[in-house]
Amino acid sequence: MRLSKYNKLEKLGFTFWVKRQNDDIQLESYLIGGSAIAICTSSNLDFNLIERERFITSMAYFLKNETVNKINIEEVVKTDIKTAFCFDCSSAEILEADHIKIFSLPSLRDICSSDNTKKDFLVKLKEDLAS
Numbered sequence: 467m468r469l470s471k472y473n474k475l476e477k478l479g480f481t482f483w484v485k486r487q488n489d490d491i492q493l494e495s496y497l498i499g500g501s502a503i504a505i506c507t508s509s510n511l512d513f514n515l516i517e518r519e520r521f522i523t524s525m526a527y528f529l530k531n532e533t534v535n536k537i538n539i540e541e542v543v544k545t546d547i548k549t550a551f552c553f554d555c556s557s558a559e560i561l562e563a564d565h566i567k568i569f570s571l572p573s574l575r576d577i578c579s580s581d582n583t584k585k586d587f588l589v590k591l592k593e594d595l596a597s
Contacts, residue, residue: 493555495539496522499531500546505539506553506574521574525551528588529595549595553577569594 469477496504496519504522519536526534547566554573569591571577577587 493539494518495537497533497535497537498522498526498529499533502529502531502549502551503537503539503547504551504553505555507555517578518574521578525588525591528592 493505493507498504504525506518506522519534523534526532550566550568551571552568553571554576571587571591576583578584
């Protein structure tokens with residue numbers, strides 16, 4: 467089998483292009499109740515999927531909403547969403563509207579570092595929502 471000129475150069479160590487790295491941050495979004503959305507990065511500092519979903523569910527129960535569904539952020543109808551919780555990520559362009567109240571929050575790792583920080587976060591969040 468004969469090698470092409472390209473393959474010969476490649477065997478010698480020449481590289482003609484470098485594959486593009488995927489630098490996009492993947493966002494996971496959860497619909498809480500029918501009017502709130504929680505957005506966090508999928509690689510939120512060593513938190514696996516189960517831990518992220520457990521935290522979002524506990525936050526929903528704290529806010530007196532029992533339904534939490536993982537959704538695609540592009541499928542969200544803007545008129546339904548009144549509140550957005552962005553955990554350690556910038557708010558998505560799809561959510562930038564006048565009628566949506568956006569909360570920029572620290573990472574899940576910071577919030578869940580201890581029981582006290584988690585309780586303090588939830589109490590402060592409830593106060594912010596009341597005002």
